[in-house]
Amino acid sequence: MTQATPNLQQARRQWLENGQSIAGVLDERLAQSWRRSAQAGVQPHDTRDVPDPIQGAHLNDVLDSNAQLLAHAKPVMDFIYQQIRGSHSMVVLADAHSTLLHTQGDRGFLNKAQRVALSQGACWKEDSRGTNAIGTALFERIPVRVRGGEHFLEQNAFLHCAAAPVFTAQGDIAGVIDISGEPMVSQSHTLGMASMAARMIENSWLKAAYPQYPRVHVHPRPEGLGTAAEGILIMTHDGVLVGANHAAMQMLRLSSTDFFSSSLEQRLQQRMQQFLLRADSAAVAALRLPSGQRLYVRAHASTPTVLAASVGSASSSVSVDDGMELPVANSPVTRADASDDALARLDVGDAQWHSAIAKVRRIINSPVPLLIQGESGVGKEVFARAAHDSGPRSGKPFVAINCAAIPESLIEAELFGYAPGAYTGALRSGSLGRIREAHGGTLFLDEIGDMPLGLQTRLLRVLQERTVTPLGGDSVEVDFALISATHCPLQDAIAQGRFRTDLYYRINGFSVKLPALRERSDMAALVVQMLKLHGAGQQVVIAPALWEAMRRYVWPGNLRQLANTVQTACSLLQAGETEVSWHHLADDVQQALLAVAESQNQAGHGAAAGLQSQTSGLMEDRGAVEEVAARSLKQQTLQAIVNAMADCGGNVSHVAKHLGISRQTIYRYLRKAQLQ
Numbered sequence: 296m297t298q299a300t301p302n303l304q305q306a307r308r309q310w311l312e313n314g315q316s317i318a319g320v321l322d323e324r325l326a327q328s329w330r331r332s333a334q335a336g337v338q339p340h341d342t343r344d345v346p347d348p349i350q351g352a353h354l355n356d357v358l359d360s361n362a363q364l365l366a367h368a369k370p371v372m373d374f375i376y377q378q379i380r381g382s383h384s385m386v387v388l389a390d391a392h393s394t395l396l397h398t399q400g401d402r403g404f405l406n407k408a409q410r411v412a413l414s415q416g417a418c419w420k421e422d423s424r425g426t427n428a429i430g431t432a433l434f435e436r437i438p439v440r441v442r443g444g445e446h447f448l449e450q451n452a453f454l455h456c457a458a459a460p461v462f463t464a465q466g467d468i469a470g471v472i473d474i475s476g477e478p479m480v481s482q483s484h485t486l487g488m489a490s491m492a493a494r495m496i497e498n499s500w501l502k503a504a505y506p507q508y509p510r511v512h513v514h515p516r517p518e519g520l521g522t523a524a525e526g527i528l529i530m531t532h533d534g535v536l537v538g539a540n541h542a543a544m545q546m547l548r549l550s551s552t553d554f555f556s557s558s559l560e561q562r563l564q565q566r567m568q569q570f571l572l573r574a575d576s577a578a579v580a581a582l583r584l585p586s587g588q589r590l591y592v593r594a595h596a597s598t599p600t601v602l603a604a605s606v607g608s609a610s611s612s613v614s615v616d617d618g619m620e621l622p623v624a625n626s627p628v629t630r631a632d633a634s635d636d637a638l639a640r641l642d643v644g645d646a647q648w649h650s651a652i653a654k655v656r657r658i659i660n661s662p663v664p665l666l667i668q669g670e671s672g673v674g675k676e677v678f679a680r681a682a683h684d685s686g687p688r689s690g691k692p693f694v695a696i697n698c699a700a701i702p703e704s705l706i707e708a709e710l711f712g713y714a715p716g717a718y719t720g721a722l723r724s725g726s727l728g729r730i731r732e733a734h735g736g737t738l739f740l741d742e743i744g745d746m747p748l749g750l751q752t753r754l755l756r757v758l759q760e761r762t763v764t765p766l767g768g769d770s771v772e773v774d775f776a777l778i779s780a781t782h783c784p785l786q787d788a789i790a791q792g793r794f795r796t797d798l799y800y801r802i803n804g805f806s807v808k809l810p811a812l813r814e815r816s817d818m819a820a821l822v823v824q825m826l827k828l829h830g831a832g833q834q835v836v837i838a839p840a841l842w843e844a845m846r847r848y849v850w851p852g853n854l855r856q857l858a859n860t861v862q863t864a865c866s867l868l869q870a871g872e873t874e875v876s877w878h879h880l881a882d883d884v885q886q887a888l889l890a891v892a893e894s895q896n897q898a899g900h901g902a903a904a905g906l907q908s909q910t911s912g913l914m915e916d917r918g919a920v921e922e923v924a925a926r927s928l929k930q931q932t933l934q935a936i937v938n939a940m941a942d943c944g945g946n947v948s949h950v951a952k953h954l955g956i957s958r959q960t961i962y963r964y965l966r967k968a969q970l971q
């Protein structure tokens with residue numbers, strides 16, 4: 296423990312018991328974190344509410360969803376560990392929700408860390424573990440060092456930790472890298488090492504994620520190019536910015552809304568595309584930004600001949616700062632990335648979503664039945680349609696049936712059809728039935744877990760024999776690709792005797808899980824797409840404070856809720872208005888997002904500053920503003936838990952899995968809700 300620890304313990308006790316000020320006792324940012332920890336109900340001595348590490352299938356799911364992060368982080372962790380080996384320390388990688396994915400360290404220290412659950416599967420979120428480098432760095436989105444007694448939980452006072460967030464290509468948090476150890480490694484350079492490790496992971500991931508697109512490397516000094524500190528920007532062949540590392544975002548003051556909308560040329564006010572036509576990636580040019588800042592730039596044109604897409608009649612040279620002349624090729628317009636089908640159009644930047652698409656492409660030309668899992672509204676049907684449109688059956692029917700929406704008495708006739716006059720009230724001409732309507736194309740069975748048991752037996756027969764027997768008629772051959780979807784694990788329904796095991800294996804030739812919106816790293820790209828779709832040809836943007844709240848909201852209704860929100864907002868814009876703001880939202884969404892913004896505001900963040908003045912007129916009564924402010928992120932989480940409990944028939948394990956939180960957290964929320 297450090298010398299400071301007893302003083303800090305005493306200061307914390309006096310602050311908690313008598314409200315004595317902690318200002319000056321510790322860094323203001325950590326003091327804010329202590330306040331948040333106390334507000335979240337974390338008890339410095341009592342660790343009963345600390346969730347247990349996740350294990351087994353749940354852990355595997357989390358590792359799968361972070362496969363890209365892990366793949367790029369492990370070599371960097373090896374490298375960092377080589378630097379600190381033997382110093383009673385460890386390197387830790389956690390995901391964006393503070394769940395530990397991988398640890399590497401000295402055996403003795405790993406054992407010690409295990410005692411406070413600094414181990415794989417454990418969650419180190421600030422609101423359950425109190426102030427700690429991993430959870431606090433994720434909350435603050437900046438590198439954070441927490442030494443000894445600065446930890447909120449007393450049991451963590453032996454740890455000295457430095458953590459830095461790792462950002463995705465569009466500026467969202469992907470995870471965090473942390474170096475933890477005993478006081479002897481707690482020199483200031485551990486924070487620098489963690490930050491450098493984060494940059495190395497981002498750079499490796501960014502370069503691998505978009506091999507088909509050209510890259511621009513930038514740094515304020517020429518010798519900074521090629522180092523871990525350089526900025527890297529990725530752009531499409533027609534100049535649209537699709538990704539950047541954190542360094543580039545800071546150098547160019549980019550925000551996540553700049554991706555997929557503004558072109559690099561707009562941002563740099565230089566003829567970057569022409570510059571990129573250079574095949575020689577060794578050349579360095581100097582650019583001066585509109586702000587006067589000078590940047591040195593090197594292009595890495597992966598496929599030099601394809602870069603002329605939007606340049607059109609490129610001139611033979613382009614002049615940049617320092618009088619450098621860059622030769623420009625007049626290349627034919629071709630695309631390196633031929634894949635522009637429906638699935639590719641859904642692939643706007645999220646790694647999990649990208650991996651689901653890549654997996655489905657592997658079976659798209661085969662008769663393997665596909666099972667899509669994911670919460671309600673994540674886009675399962677949209678994904679299924681895109682798989683159909685991108686496969687060999689495109690142009691043939693895509694027939695979607697929601698098994699939960701058709702009354703049990705009608706579903707049989709609806710699916711299998713009936714012969715003329717088969718029953719009273721039936722159409723005289725008979726009915727083909729939805730399965731036969733799908734002949735040649737794709738049958739999409741949504742909410743298949745809700746299909747009545749008797750019908751499951753008949754569906755199984757159809758799948759085995761590839762024939763349909765309409766009510767009162769003879770069997771007819773059918774040929775269709777099958778895609779099914781479910782928002783709850785079918786194993787549950789099997790365990791409860793509500794779903795046939797043999798049918799499960801028939802429909803689950805291959806399964807993909809689509810992430811919830813709150814787990815996706817490409818929300819900015821999705822919103823930009825939606826704004827384009829509903830913006831009636833105008834370049835519509837979102838007010839910064841509102842956007843900050845949207846990014847932090849949990850979106851229990853997923854893409855459906857987000858798409859409705861954007862569409863409603865766009866339709867409420869007055870003629871000539873191009874910025875979506877709070878008063879363009881439906882009441883319920885507005886309240887939820889205002890609560891997010893206010894909770895941020897109270898937590899000392901500037902993003903939502905001035906919120907009240909922005910909303911005056913919207914809510915004239917100060918009491919109403921306070922009432923909204925009182926609804927915290929916790930209430931949204933509680934709402935998401937309650938909704939998921941209803942969806943999953945009260946099965947806490949499945950709710951935990953769906954929401955990516957521990958069972959203990961769910962019980963804690965429900966217990967608190969009951970006490971209210």
Ligand SMILES: Nc1ncnc2c1ncn2[C@@H]1O[C@H](COP(=O)(O)OP(=O)(O)OP(=O)(O)O)[C@@H](O)[C@H]1O
Nearest residue numbers: 641670671672673674675676677678782854855858
């Ligand atoms: N990629 C997307 N871009 C924009 N909006 C989308 C996208 N995917 C889905 N949506 C929106 O979300 C809505 C819900 O999508 P979809 O019906 O595919 O979800 P689902 O997971 O099948 O939902 P449920 O489980 O409730 O049937 C769509 O109607 C659309 O408005």
